[in-house]
Amino acid sequence: MRRLEVEGLSIRLPRGADREFAIQDVSLHLDSGEILCVVGESGSGKSVTASAVMGLLAPGLSVAGGAMRLSGEDLRAKSPEEWRRLRGRRIAMVFQEPMTALNPLMSVGAQLSEMWRVHLGLDRREAEARALAGLREVKLPDPEGALRAFPHELSGGQRQRVMIAMALALEPEVLICDEPTTALDVTTQAQVLALIKDLQRRHGTAVMFITHDFGVVAEIADRVAVMQHGRVVEQGAARDILTRPEHPYTRALLAAVPGASAPAPRPLSPDAVLEVRGLSKTYATRGLFRRRRPVRALDGVSVTLRRGATLAVVGESGSGKSTLARCVVGLLGADGGEIVIGGAPLPRRRREAARLVQMVFQDPYASLNPRRRAGAQVAQGPIAAGTPPGKAMEEARRLFGLVGLDPEAVSRFPHEFSGGQRQRIGIARALAMQPQVLVADEPVSALDVSVQAQVLALLRDLQARLGLSILFITHDLRVAAQLCDEVAVMRDGAVVETGRIGEVFAAPKHPYTRSLIEAIPGRALLGA
C-alpha cells in the first residue's frame, strides 16, 4: 500500500541564498513495509525533504509547488493544528543527535509515556506500562531502570533506542529517520540498524531513512533515492543502484566509499620516529559535593610509529584515542610513561615541541580562527619560531599550492573556504613547521565522502612526496584501511591489538577487533 507520496515537490530558499530552490521537482514514494534510503551529501536537500513531509520546514523556506500525500490524504492542505495531531501519531521522526532531541530534565519514562497521554489520553499507569513495553521492544538492557533514568545517564546508543521507542509508540504509518546512526560508534550503529530493520518488519512501518553513508544504505535499504543539489538524480531498488549505478554522481559517490580492504603492504623503515611507552592519563572529574570515579583515559599505552609510515589508532568513542593524540602533541600532560620523538623525549616547552610534532584537527570549522586571514594562520608558527615574516608568507603560498589551494587564497578569511578546503589549510598549517611527526585527529570524519576521498588522497600524496610520518586517529576502519600501514586498536584506554593493517583486517586476533570489523556497514554488498 502506498503510504507516502511526494510529487514534483519544490521548496524555495529565502532570497539571497546560494540557489533559488532547496529542492526542486522531487518525486518519491514509500510503500508500507519498505525502507527507502535518501542518500546525498551535505546541501543535497535530503533533510529539507524530510522536514517538508513532517510539516516542520525551517522559517524562510516555503513550498513552491508539488504535492505530498499521506495514505492518499493531501498534506499540503493541512492546518498547523491538523499537522500537530498528525505528527507522532501517523508520521514520526528519529533525529540524528539523541541527546539534544530528549529533554534533559525529564526522566525517560515520563517523556515516553507522554506520547500516549497526550495523543490517546491514557492515564498515567497505563501509559507507563506501555512505555515499559516499548523499551522492552527496543531491547534496552534493564528497561525498568531506564524508565526512571534521565537522558544523560544513558549511552548514545541507548538514547537512540529510546528515541525509536518514542517514534514507534503510536504505531505510525511512516517513520522518518534523519541520520539516526551518524553520531554513534560502529558497533552501536550496527545494532541500531538491525533494530530498526527488525521493528520495521514486525510493524510493517514505511521507513524513510536519510543518510550520507552508502555502507548504511547497503545494510538497510530496500530502495534508494540519490539526491544532488536538491534534485533526485537516480532512484530504484537498492541492489540495482549499489551494483549498477547509472547516474555519474551515484557512481562517483560509490567510488568514493572507502573499501575495507587494505592496499598491498609496502616495505617499512626499521627505525621508529615516535615511540610511546606505557603512557597513562587519568581524568579526575570532581563533582560539586562528591568526588566522582576517576576515568582512566590511557592505561599503559605503548605504540610505535615508523619513519615515513602511517599508524592508525582505531577505537570507538571513549577508547582514549583522542587523549593519546593530545598527549603526543603536548596539549595534555600525561601522568606516567614517556613519549620519545626522534630519539629524545618530547620537550615540555611548546616552541621546541612544535618543531617535532604537529596536528591536524577534526573540525574544519572550529580549527581556524574566523577573524584572521588563512595565510597568516599558516605563517604564524614559523614566524614565532624565528622565520622572517616575508619568507614565512612566501612559504605559506608555496604550501597552499602544495595542498591544492590557490596560492593567492592566503589573503582570504576562513569562511570563504569550503569544509574540505579548510581541512587543506589545516594540513598546510601543520606542514609549515616541518614536523617529524604529523598527528591527524579524525581529519576526515566531518567531511562528505567525496571530499573525504580527496583529503585522504592528498595525505597519501604528501606522504609519498615528503616522507611524512603520520599518527592517524580514526573511528572509521574503512578510512584507516585506505591510508595506513599499521594499526593499533584501542579499547577503554588500552591497546588490544597491533600489527600490519592488512593482516589485522584479514585475521583479527582480538575478539574486539573482530566485532569492529564485522560492524562495518555494508560489508557484504560493497565488498570487504
Place this chain on the structure above:
Amino acid sequence: MRALRAYLRSPPALFGSAILFAVLFMAVTAQWFYPNDPLGLAGRPLQWPGANPRFPLGTDPSGRDIAAQLFHGARVSLLIGVVATAIAVLIGIAMGAVAGFYGGGVDTGLMRVTEAFQTLPNFLLLLVLVAVFGSSIETVTIAIGLVSWPPVARLTRAEFLTLRTREFVQACRVQGLPDAHLILREVLPNALPPVIVYASVVMAVAILLESALAFLQLSDPNVPSWGNLIGLGRNVLRTEWYVSAIPGVAILLTILGVSLVGQGLNDALNPRLASGR
C-alpha cells in the same frame, strides 16, 4: 570594509551615529558659538526658552545661558564618557582575559577581587572615592572608570573560558605560539564583540553616574557639565522645569545614540553575519 558596509546599511546604527555626531558637533563648536565662559553671568535668571531671543533655551537660576552650558557640557559629558569607559574596559579586559585564559588559581584570585568590587553598589563606591580624593573632573572620571570595570571583566572572562578550548586556539598552541599571542591575537578578537557592545552600556552609565554626582552637587562645580545643570534646576523643578529637562533630554539622546552605535557595531563586527546579509 565589509564590516563598515554592513554597519552603514543598518538604519538604527546610522541614527545612533547621527546623534553622536550632533553631540560631537556641539562639543567641537562650543567655543565658536559661545566664546564666553558658559558659567559667567549672562542675563536675568530663569528666563523661559524663547522668551528672550538672546537665550534660545532660556537661563538658569543664576542667570547663565542654558544653550551655552549645553554646548560646553557636551564636551565634558563626552570626555567623561569616553575616558571613564576606556579605563573600565582596559582594566576589565586585562582582568577577565588573564582570569579566563589561565583559569585555576589565577582565575579564583582575580574573580574574588572582582566580586569584592561588585558587592559594593557602584554609586556608593563612587561617592566614597570622590569624598576621599576630591571632586575635580579628573578624579571623578577616574573614579567612574574604577567602579565600572567588574562587569566587563566577568564578560571577558566568560568569553575567554569558552574560546580558550576551541580547536583553533589549540592549533596555535601546537604551533608553539606564546601565550601573549594566543591571548591578544587569537582569543581577544573573538571575545571582543560582546565587550564592545557592553562598552556602550558602560559609556552610557558613566555619563549617567557623572550626572547623578552633579545632581547631588558632588561633581566638579567648575565645569559646565549637563549633570551640573540638572543639579542647578533641582530647586526650581516644579516651576521652571525646563532647566533640568533640557540637559535631561540631551543625556537621554546621547545615551540612546551610544547604545544604537554599540548594537550596530555588534552586528557589523561578526564577519559571518555580515557576509550572510
